[in-house]
Amino acid sequence: MSARPGGELFDLSGRVAVVTGGGRGIGRAISEALARYGATVVAGGRRPEPLAETVAAIREAGGEAWSHPLDVTEEASVLALRDAVLERHGRIDILINNAGIDPHYAPLEKTSFEEWRKILDVNLSGVFRCCRHLGAAMLERGGGAIVNVSSIAGRVAFRRQVPYCASKGGVEMLTRALALDWADRGVRVNAVAYAFILTDLTRGITGHEHLSKRLLARTPMGRFGRVEETVGAVVFLAAEGASSYVTGTTVMVDGGWTAA
Ligand SMILES: NC(=O)c1ccc[n+]([C@@H]2O[C@H](COP(=O)([O-])OP(=O)(O)OC[C@H]3O[C@@H](n4cnc5c(N)ncnc54)[C@H](OP(=O)(O)O)[C@@H]3O)[C@@H](O)[C@H]2O)c1
Numbered sequence: 363m364s365a366r367p368g369g370e371l372f373d374l375s376g377r378v379a380v381v382t383g384g385g386r387g388i389g390r391a392i393s394e395a396l397a398r399y400g401a402t403v404v405a406g407g408r409r410p411e412p413l414a415e416t417v418a419a420i421r422e423a424g425g426e427a428w429s430h431p432l433d434v435t436e437e438a439s440v441l442a443l444r445d446a447v448l449e450r451h452g453r454i455d456i457l458i459n460n461a462g463i464d465p466h467y468a469p470l471e472k473t474s475f476e477e478w479r480k481i482l483d484v485n486l487s488g489v490f491r492c493c494r495h496l497g498a499a500m501l502e503r504g505g506g507a508i509v510n511v512s513s514i515a516g517r518v519a520f521r522r523q524v525p526y527c528a529s530k531g532g533v534e535m536l537t538r539a540l541a542l543d544w545a546d547r548g549v550r551v552n553a554v555a556y557a558f559i560l561t562d563l564t565r566g567i568t569g570h571e572h573l574s575k576r577l578l579a580r581t582p583m584g585r586f587g588r589v590e591e592t593v594g595a596v597v598f599l600a601a602e603g604a605s606s607y608v609t610g611t612t613v614m615v616d617g618g619w620t621a622a
Contacts, residue, residue, distance in 0.1 A: 368399060371604040372597055375400035378451045379600065380443070382434055382492060383461030385412025387561035388511065388592045390419075392458055395593035396600060397425030401456060406432030406443050434461045434488030437495075444495050453503055456600045457496045459489040459533075460511040464563055467522045478525045485529035486536065493540060497549060505548040509599045510537050512555040512612060514619045530555070534612055541610030550609040552599045557616035559587040582618030591615065 379396045383389040384405025390412070397403045397420040405416045405427060413429035420427035430446050433439045447454055463484045466477050489510050500506025515523060516530030534553055541551040558564050558577055568574050568586050578584055595613040598604050614620050 368597075368601075368604075372399050372601045373603055374456070374597075374601060377401045377455040377600075378404065378447065378453050379456035379458065380404045380406060380447060380454055380492075380496060381458040381460055382406050382432060382488070384429070384458075385409060385416050387563060388556070388559060388589055389458070389460040390416045391589040391593050392460060392596050393427065394420055394423070394425075395597050396456065396458075397427055398423065399597055399601070401426075401600075402451065403427040404443070404447050405429045406434075407461070408433050432461075434459075434491060435483045437491055440491045440495050444499060447496075448499060454496050454499045455506055457492060457500070457506070457508045458511070458596060458600070459492050459508065461488055462511060462529075462563070464523075464526045466525060469522055470524050473524060481525040482529050482532075485526070486532040489533055489536060493536070493551070497540075497544070497551075500549045501544065501547055505602075506550070507600045507602065507605075508540075508549065508551045509596050510551070510553040512537070512553045514555055514557045514614070514616050516555055516612075517620055537612065538610045545609050550599075550605070552605070552608060552610065553612040554592070554595045554599065555612050555614050555616065555620075556592055557581065557587060557619040559589060559592055561589060580619070580622075582622050585617065587615065587617060 379401040381393045384393040385407040393403045393405050393416050405413050407413050417427045430443045432443045512533045513530040515527045516534045537553040
């Protein structure tokens with residue numbers, strides 16, 4: 363029997379997990395959770411300070427982690443991270459595609475192609491790049507789990523959010539199509555989709571008096587999610603012991619949003 367919390371079902375000992383955008387918000391919470399269940403975590407992101415904080419928090423709690431610079435919009439950066447992980451560990455077992463941005467609230471007629479491209483490049487093409495290069499390493503070893511971070515905005519339309527909604531809708535379909543391609547080759551591909559979670563990304567919305575009231579009225583549970591509530595579904599999908607027959611699906615972590 364494993365001494366880890368969750369026992370054998372969720373035991374990630376000996377697994378190597380890469381978390382994109384692992385320095386802040388949901389990515390940090392996911393990194394810490396995967397380490398708690400035994401994984402060695404490699405946190406990637408553009409800025410070194412938040413990554414260093416994630417690594418320090420994991421080590422302080424007795425876990426194993428290190429970080430590597432990563433810009434998911436740069437193919438060379440994705441390849442450099444992949445090579446560094448393979449050189450150090452010889453394997454990648456888990457990939458969490460969490461890096462994402464949502465900087466633009468405007469109707470389409472006021473959205474430039476450059477603004478569209480920027481969001482799609484991180485949120486959707488970034489997932490493609492990481493799946494393509496880190497997933498290939500999983501395929502070579504014949505096993506792995508990919509979890510893509512999506513949003514209710516991939517299913518429910520939000521005003522003035524065309525690029526973000528399109529990017530997350532794309533992530534959901536990329537997840538399903540890729541799951542099909544790799545289903546009989548040992549690599550599972552799933553997604554989690556969150557409603558409004560209290561992080562830097564949503565501060566402008568959740569801190570806005572009228573907007574937040576409107577959103578809470580629309581949320582069956584009547585509250586925003588906390589980062590610690592985002593990790594359970596990811597650990598489940600990452601853990602072979604718990605989800606070995608699960609691929610091509612999205613777990614909604616949304617306080618009931620998409621049920622209503
Ligand atoms: N918060 C919510 O309510 C919510 C709801 C649904 C879905 N999500 C999704 O959850 C994910 C995390 O969101 P969050 O709320 O935790 O946001 P956040 O606090 O703003 O963190 C975003 C993370 O992504 C990283 N990142 C951004 N651009 C990157 C790039 N080009 N390359 C590598 N890393 C990059 C950032 O690190 P650096 O800036 O240092 O690179 C940061 O670690 C996103 O995919 C988001 O769309 C969030």
